[in-house]
Amino acid sequence: MSEVFDRACAALAQALDGPFRRDVVAAAARSRTLGHGLTQIGRAMGSHKWQAGSTTIDLAEAIDALDRATRVEGFHVLHDWDGKAARVTANSIAVDMLEFTAATVGKEPVNAAVLAIALDYYFMYVLALVAMRAWDTGDAGAALDRVSTLVEHLQGPHGSGQGFAQNAETLLLLATSHYEPQEHGYDLLLQRARALPHANRVSMALSHAQAMGGHLRFGFEVTYGKDLKAMRDDNGADYPWLNFALAGLLDEYGRLLETGERGVWFDRVVEGIINALTPDPEAFLGSPPAWLDAHQVDYVRVREGLDRHRAGLIAAFEPHRPLDRAYSPLSLFFNFSLNVLKGTVADALLRGDAWTVSLNDLFTGVPRAELKNQAKVRLSQLLTTYARRNPDTIRGRLSPVIVYDPITARQYFGGAMRALKSA
Numbered sequence: 001m002s003e004v005f006d007r008a009c010a011a012l013a014q015a016l017d018g019p020f021r022r023d024v025v026a027a028a029a030r031s032r033t034l035g036h037g038l039t040q041i042g043r044a045m046g047s048h049k050w051q052a053g054s055t056t057i058d059l060a061e062a063i064d065a066l067d068r069a070t071r072v073e074g075f076h077v078l079h080d081w082d083g084k085a086a087r088v089t090a091n092s093i094a095v096d097m098l099e100f101t102a103a104t105v106g107k108e109p110v111n112a113a114v115l116a117i118a119l120d121y122y123f124m125y126v127l128a129l130v131a132m133r134a135w136d137t138g139d140a141g142a143a144l145d146r147v148s149t150l151v152e153h154l155q156g157p158h159g160s161g162q163g164f165a166q167n168a169e170t171l172l173l174l175a176t177s178h179y180e181p182q183e184h185g186y187d188l189l190l191q192r193a194r195a196l197p198h199a200n201r202v203s204m205a206l207s208h209a210q211a212m213g214g215h216l217r218f219g220f221e222v223t224y225g226k227d228l229k230a231m232r233d234d235n236g237a238d239y240p241w242l243n244f245a246l247a248g249l250l251d252e253y254g255r256l257l258e259t260g261e262r263g264v265w266f267d268r269v270v271e272g273i274i275n276a277l278t279p280d281p282e283a284f285l286g287s288p289p290a291w292l293d294a295h296q297v298d299y300v301r302v303r304e305g306l307d308r309h310r311a312g313l314i315a316a317f318e319p320h321r322p323l324d325r326a327y328s329p330l331s332l333f334f335n336f337s338l339n340v341l342k343g344t345v346a347d348a349l350l351r352g353d354a355w356t357v358s359l360n361d362l363f364t365g366v367p368r369a370e371l372k373n374q375a376k377v378r379l380s381q382l383l384t385t386y387a388r389r390n391p392d393t394i395r396g397r398l399s400p401v402i403v404y405d406p407i408t409a410r411q412y413f414g415g416a417m418r419a420l421k422s423a
Helices: 002-016 020-028 034-047 061-070 091-105 114-131 140-154 167-176 183-194 198-223 229-231 236-257 264-277 291-310 310-320 338-352 370-388 404-422
Strands: 049-052 055-058 332-334 392-394 397-399 402-403
Touching: 002 020, 002 055, 002 061, 002 114, 002 140, 002 397, 020 034, 020 049, 020 114, 034 091, 034 114, 034 140, 049 310, 055 264, 061 114, 091 114, 091 338, 114 140, 114 167, 114 338, 140 167, 140 198, 167 198, 167 338, 183 198, 183 236, 198 236, 198 264, 198 332, 198 338, 198 404, 229 310, 236 264, 264 310, 264 370, 291 310, 291 332, 310 404, 332 338, 370 402
Parallel strands: none
Antiparallel strands: 049 055, 332 402, 392 397
């Protein structure tokens, strides 16, 4: 399988780090309508065989092998879960997005920007699949770094300009952030994550702390109707990952204190810790859910880190209190991380204008004076509007699956701070 990983990376480097994608888009842009151009790209998505001029990039064999290996472990990276039909979707996520775009704006004139965004969304999911096989190589850290370089190419000067993710570790989050009927893969991936080199492990801890915070806040508010026991009972995969994330970030916080390092990275680590604590602070400051019994090594590190650094953390958390006038990731509530990105890409496709804001950007408000934070607020509010116009049925009620809500976020922040001060 290591050879398949290498072949896939080499082929993707050829596709992403050069003019190949521009040539694919230029050929499709000669179509009569946007819908015809999208159909042309969609055929290549379905076959995983791409042609531009005299250059052919055939990913079919590699993707098939990587996908089969990943499905054995319980993950359907390229496909979403259809909750109404109770099955994995027939089309891939990228093809479903393309068909949605064609059905909505397909009669409009060809727009090369739309074709390019759709194409890049496909390649992002291929990269996510490749990242899942990093452990087949014998050096998972180096393999993830190799995929992260490809992510840079994807979002580099030869692409659409659409922001997706900043590294391979975030692609792993996206690859696994939808419902799976078999959950054994989450424990397997967690075991593998613990063995990663420090930099990759902390990167995974940060992205999962941010994602689990928003996901479980949404769950408590909407999915479980503020029934904490129900949320704990139903999240046997999420709590161990939250535990892992907090352990990793608290270790990193301690390291940064020892070395005297401050700045953006320090602030993001602190922000990640408070984000992860907000959904259920008592899980780590009081009585833990039973799911953490098998993860005591991480849990002990969390408790010891919170006890050791409590005074410093309380002071460090305060600048991250959610405000109405500034972007905060604690104000973002969502059912699954991939739906936040999916909504962002859908809006970009319908408008024909890429968002430079990536999922990682939405996961942080640091640096707080950054101009991009204004775009994050606009995007988060736009996603909330779309979600309210197209609600899902949850517990028999129509509910938006993405909400940006600073008022409720402050309540969660205050609850976590009180729990930490009184522990």
